Amino acid sequence: MSRSGLVRALGVGLHVPYTLVKSRVLLPGRPVRMARQLYSLARWGISPAGAFRANAARVPHHTAVIDPRGHLTYREFQDRATRLAHALPKLHRRPRVGLLCRNHRGFLETVVACSQLGADLVLLNTGASGAQLKSVVEQQRISIVVADAEFAPDLHLPDDVRLLVADESDEHLTIDEVIAPERAAVIPPPAEKGRTVVLTSGTTGTPKGAKRPHPKMRSLTAMLSRIPMKTGYRVHIPAPLFHTWGYAAMQLTMAVRGTFVFTGRFDPASSLRAIARHDCDAAFAVPVMLQRILELDESELDRHAPERLKAVAVSGSRLPGELATRFMDRFGDVLYNLYGSTEVSWAAIAAPGDLRRSPDCAGRPPFGTDLALLGPDGHPVADGERGRIFVSNEMLFEGYTSGGGPTSHEGMFQTGDYGHFDAHGSLVVEGRTDDMIVSGGENVMPREVEDCVCDMDEVAEAAAIGVDDEQFGQRLVAFVVLNPGWDLDEATLKHRVKTRLAAHSVPREVHFIEGLPRNATGKVVPGELRRLLSEAA
Structure with a gap:
C-alpha cells in the first residue's frame, strides 16, 4: 500500500471513534448498562430497533419523546414499540406497512416496531391526494396503513388493506387499542432486515419509491462530524419524518441518545415556543420553516428566544442567501445547510462560517463522500465553471422499487442539478438541469x-x-x-x-x-x- 493509501486508511479507521468521542456517544457509564447497550447493538445492528433498544438499555429513564400527548422515557417507548410489533402480524400475517403520520410518537413507534419485525416500511407523503395514496398503496403492495385520524377520510384503501390509526379515533382501530396492556415478551432479531422505502419528493409526476440502505456507523458519524450533535441533546424536528431529511434527523437523534421534541403539524409559533420551553439544543427543518419563524412578530421572537440552541440544520429545498443571513443575525451562527437528495442522501454541508462567507453555498462534502462536477463529455469541468453534480457515498439508495435509477458515472449518481465551486471551494447549486x-x-x-x-x-x-x-x-x-x-x-x-x-x-x-x-x-x-x-x- 502506498503512503497516501495508508494515510487514507488510517483516516477512515480513526474517523468513527474520534467522532463518537467528540459527540460524547462513547462515554463511560454503569458497566451493566453499557454491557446491555453493546449486546443490543451486537444483536440488532445500527437499525431503528437496535438503536432504541440500546438506548433503552443505556439510559432507560432518559426522556425519549416529548409530543402533544406528553413524555415517554426510552424504557416506556421501547415497551410500546415492542407491543406494537407483537400486534401488527395479528392484523396481517406478513405486514408491509405504509406510514402516513405527522411527527409524533406514533410515527417513531411504527418505525421501530417494523424494524423489530423485519417488515418493509413505506413512508407516505402527508401532502399526497387520496388518489395518489391509493395508487402508491397498490403499487407498493402495502397490507397495513398506519395513519393519523385526520387522513383517514381521504383514504380509499382496497378491501384487503387494514387501517390502524396512530393517534385518537372513535371510528377506527388505534395503536393504543391493538397493543396489549401488559409488558410484551422480547422479540428476537429477524432473519432478514426489512426495507424502508422513501417516496421521492419531486414537484412533478407521480413520486417513485426509493429503497433506502441500512445505515452504517461510519455514515452516521459522517453527519455528526459536520453537524455538532452531542449525547443527550433535545432535538426539535419539524421537518417531515417521512422525507429523507426528516428521517435522517431521526437517525442522528437516536444515535446520540437524544430527546425528540415534536409539535405535530408545523406552526412557526409552536415550533419557536417548543424550542424555548424544552431547552432544545438542536433543530432540523426545511428552509421555508425558518422563513415562517422570522415572519413572527418581534414580540413573539423576543419572548421565546432560544437560550441553548447550538445547531439548526436545514435541507429539502434551496436555502436563499438572504434567509441564511437574516436567520443567523437573529439567532446566532448556528445554521447548517445540507444539500442532497433521496437518491444520494447527502452531497455537501455548509457550516455557519461557510454561510457567512457565501450565504448561497451548499458547503463541502462530509467525510466519506465524493463530489464531482462533470461536463457533457463526462470529464470534470474547470474551476468556477458550471457542471452536472455527481455524488458517491455509503448511503446511495438501492434503486427505485419500480426498477432503474438516476444517471450514474463511475459509481457516482447524478443529483439532477447544475452547480459550480466558488473561490473558497464550496459547492454552489445553480438549479435543476431540467429547469434551465x-x-x-x-x-x-x-x-x-x-x-x-x-x-x-x-x-x-x-x-x-x-x-x-x-x-x-x-x-x-x-x-x-x-x-x-x-x-x-x-x-x-x-x-x-x-x-x-x-x-x-x-x-x-x-x-x-x-x-x-x-x-x-x-x-x-x-x-x-x-x-x-x-x-x-
Whole structure:
C-alpha cells in the first residue's frame, strides 16, 4: 500500500471513534448498562430497533419523546414499540406497512416496531391526494396503513388493506387499542432486515419509491462530524419524518441518545415556543420553516428566544442567501445547510462560517463522500465553471422499487442539478438541469433570477419558471410574493433585474401573488404555478 493509501486508511479507521468521542456517544457509564447497550447493538445492528433498544438499555429513564400527548422515557417507548410489533402480524400475517403520520410518537413507534419485525416500511407523503395514496398503496403492495385520524377520510384503501390509526379515533382501530396492556415478551432479531422505502419528493409526476440502505456507523458519524450533535441533546424536528431529511434527523437523534421534541403539524409559533420551553439544543427543518419563524412578530421572537440552541440544520429545498443571513443575525451562527437528495442522501454541508462567507453555498462534502462536477463529455469541468453534480457515498439508495435509477458515472449518481465551486471551494447549486430554459438562443437559469428578485427589500419570496413562447422558444415568468406593507411594480422589478443580470434573464412576465404553492417538504410546485398562469390568461 502506498503512503497516501495508508494515510487514507488510517483516516477512515480513526474517523468513527474520534467522532463518537467528540459527540460524547462513547462515554463511560454503569458497566451493566453499557454491557446491555453493546449486546443490543451486537444483536440488532445500527437499525431503528437496535438503536432504541440500546438506548433503552443505556439510559432507560432518559426522556425519549416529548409530543402533544406528553413524555415517554426510552424504557416506556421501547415497551410500546415492542407491543406494537407483537400486534401488527395479528392484523396481517406478513405486514408491509405504509406510514402516513405527522411527527409524533406514533410515527417513531411504527418505525421501530417494523424494524423489530423485519417488515418493509413505506413512508407516505402527508401532502399526497387520496388518489395518489391509493395508487402508491397498490403499487407498493402495502397490507397495513398506519395513519393519523385526520387522513383517514381521504383514504380509499382496497378491501384487503387494514387501517390502524396512530393517534385518537372513535371510528377506527388505534395503536393504543391493538397493543396489549401488559409488558410484551422480547422479540428476537429477524432473519432478514426489512426495507424502508422513501417516496421521492419531486414537484412533478407521480413520486417513485426509493429503497433506502441500512445505515452504517461510519455514515452516521459522517453527519455528526459536520453537524455538532452531542449525547443527550433535545432535538426539535419539524421537518417531515417521512422525507429523507426528516428521517435522517431521526437517525442522528437516536444515535446520540437524544430527546425528540415534536409539535405535530408545523406552526412557526409552536415550533419557536417548543424550542424555548424544552431547552432544545438542536433543530432540523426545511428552509421555508425558518422563513415562517422570522415572519413572527418581534414580540413573539423576543419572548421565546432560544437560550441553548447550538445547531439548526436545514435541507429539502434551496436555502436563499438572504434567509441564511437574516436567520443567523437573529439567532446566532448556528445554521447548517445540507444539500442532497433521496437518491444520494447527502452531497455537501455548509457550516455557519461557510454561510457567512457565501450565504448561497451548499458547503463541502462530509467525510466519506465524493463530489464531482462533470461536463457533457463526462470529464470534470474547470474551476468556477458550471457542471452536472455527481455524488458517491455509503448511503446511495438501492434503486427505485419500480426498477432503474438516476444517471450514474463511475459509481457516482447524478443529483439532477447544475452547480459550480466558488473561490473558497464550496459547492454552489445553480438549479435543476431540467429547469434551465433557452430563451432567444440564450441559456437562462431560473434560480439566478429568483435570487436576484429575493434580494429586493420588498420581496418575501419568488419563483421563476420557463413556459413555451412562439417568438423566443421559451420565456421566463416570475411569481413574486411581497412583504406585508410593501409595494413594487413590474416595471421597477424588471429594471432592477436588468441592472444586475443579462438582458435575456429579465422575466418577460411578473405575477404578484399571495404565496408560493409548496409541497409538504417545502419545495415550490411548478405545476401549480403553471395552473395559476393558465387561469390568469
